[in-house]
Amino acid sequence: MSDQKVFKYTLEHYRKEGVSEEAFVKWFREEHLPYGVPLMKKHGITKYAAHYRSPPLADAFHAILGQIRPTWEISKADLVLEYWMPSLDCLKNLVTDPEWNEMAADGEANWIDMSRSTIHVGYETAHLENGNFFDFAEKK
Incomplete structure (x- = not known):
């Protein structure tokens, strides 16, 4: 496990009103990703992941969560995007790249x-990975 801090940027998106879940995911996977991911690599993004909301799963978990943490709210974001990078400059360079704005970000306002x-925005620190513990005090 490396001691180098990894910058992490997480973005929550909600579908535009009137856009179906199926159409939204199709647009994201077939139109956004083919342009976006190569540009992310070009600008030094080392990992990128998308978390797609599952309403049936969220609803089922809500009943469990209500018993354990009744004041907690389950996010209703339709899409959570996670970017890992060695510095914030990677993200700045990505979003200011004309190709990003012309191709990958084109049409986002429709969806x-x-x-x-x-x-x-912050740094990711793994505390458990592949069965190994990291970066926390041992029990007394």
Whole structure:
């Protein structure tokens, strides 16, 4: 496990009103990803993952969560995107690349309610990976 900090940027997106879940995922996978992922690699993004919301799974888990943590809310974001990179410059260079804006980001406003998108910015620290523990104090 490397001691180098990995910058992580997480973005939550919501479908635009009137866009079906099926059409949204199809657009993302077939139109956005083919342009976006090669550009991410070009600008030094080392890992990129998409988390697609499953309403039936969220609803089922909501009943369990309500018993354990009744004040917690399950996010209703339709898509959570995670970017890992060695520095914030990778992301800055990506989103200012004219090719990103002409190809990968083109048409997002037709699919995404940008007024509701939220981000998380920070460093990822793994504490358990492949059965190994990292970076925490031992029990006393």
